[in-house]
Amino acid sequence: MAMAQTQNWQPDITQQQTYTLHRASSFDPSGGNADFRTVAPGATYTVLDTDGPGTISHIWFTINDREAYHLKRIVLRIYWDGEATPSVETPIGDFFGLGLGTYHNWQSEMLSVGSIKALNSYFPMPYRKHARITVTNEGKEPIDSLYYNVDYRTESHQLPEDTLYFHAQYRQAQPNHGWTNDWPNNYVPLTNNKANLDGKDNYVWLDAKGHGQYVGVTMSVLQNQDGWWGEGDDMFFIDGAKLPSINGTGSEDYFLGAWDFGGKSFSYQLYGAPVVGEELAGARSSVYRFHFDAPIPFTKSIKATIEHGHANHRSDNYYSVAYWYQAEPHAPFPALPPVEQRIPALQMVGGPGNGSSTH
Known part of the structure; x- marks a missing residue:
């Protein structure tokens, strides 16, 4: 299926890129292999908190949570430029197309769920001043393991004023x-x-x-x-x-x-x-x-x-x-x-x- 008209969100790999690529991840800061975070019931965990100008290019989560329908109980929020109310607010499963609260594999241009329980987003998310991503556990059980990688780039120039x-x-x-x-x-x-x-x-x-x-x-x-x-x-x-x-x-x-x-x-x-x-x-x-x-x-x-x-x-x-x-x-x-x-x-x-x- 030809998709050329949708590829302009990707950098031109024939041209030298001038951004700096970063990753916020759940890696074990001690150098061990506990590359995850545990989130208690009622707690909010900040996945990303960074200054701009920049663009989030990819978000990946996988979750180990014993509670049924945890995909509906965990809430994903994203805030731009210090705003008080989020620009993204949704149960985490629904954001990745899993609105029934259970896992199934699927793929599209910007969202996909891979084998097994791998949640991916490629929506480009630019910000001028600041970006913050949080995950809130509204369930009754802890999230035993929250794994994440957020790839984002710091831009070498200010974003255009008309950036959406x-x-x-x-x-x-x-x-x-x-x-x-x-x-x-x-x-x-x-x-x-x-x-x-x-x-x-x-x-x-x-x-x-x-x-x-x-x-x-x-x-x-x-x-x-x-x-x-x-x-x-x-x-x-x-x-x-x-x-x-x-x-x-x-x-x-x-x-x-x-x-x-x-x-x-x-x-x-x-x-x-x-x-x-x-x-x-x-x-x-x-x-x-x-x-x-x-x-x-x-x-x-x-x-x-x-x-x-x-x-x-x-x-x-x-x-x-x-x-x-x-x-x-x-x-x-x-x-x-x-x-x-x-x-x-x-x-x-x-x-x-x-x-x-x-x-």
Whole structure:
């Protein structure tokens, strides 16, 4: 697959580079082989704290934690230039596309999870004055071993004044509340003929203010109901538009598959569905899409959304991280849900395959 148009984030290796490369890592300062850190319950550990100008080019973690769903309990935050609120705030698993709280291997241009439990990011993250990365253990058990390598470079010149900063934001709906639970399948007239022209009650990936560009999303789905979860269109509202500035044709279409993904998983550089469930209540899926070919610009605001079922009739659980670049300051993020509410769990919402009619 030709990817030449996405390679400009890489240095030109035919030209002499003038930056100085550094690495923040969990190496054993005594010279021994205990190359990890232990993080107690409730504690925050600072992975990187450095002055600029510079650029983080690569982040790698691997974690040994005995607690179930520790990927949802450990929170990754990144702060630029001394800001009080983070520009990245997400459970660590979700940042690396593991929104179901369990490990699976997958690969893309900027994010990948390798064998075994190796979490990698190649998003370029420039900063003018300062960068700080923290990991907070919101679990009840210690992180027995936190291994990390963060590769970053100090630049020999100031960054351009119009440099945009990397951001990533977690959101979830457990569940999305569909407008009905009285439907036998996705395609009856009751649901299939419902209109949703303005995105009312769509699941929101990102609602940002300022100027910048959206570059993609990772999303995981836990089905509460039977049938295909993806009868929903993506809708982008740019610079305050009341009607969609960009309107898609279906969930699997936005993630650049087709026909319910054919029931098979796949993982490519800009798009994929590394986990594809069986279209039954309790099934789990994970998907991603990156817009490195054409990031979606905004000058005032952007609201990136997707329907949960056609016109939002379904009540499945969604967990997502949106990735974008923008000028600071950024708008406040939604409050991170309490840790126990982040654990994927089947919800009794009624409808096909779900025994309760309680919303």
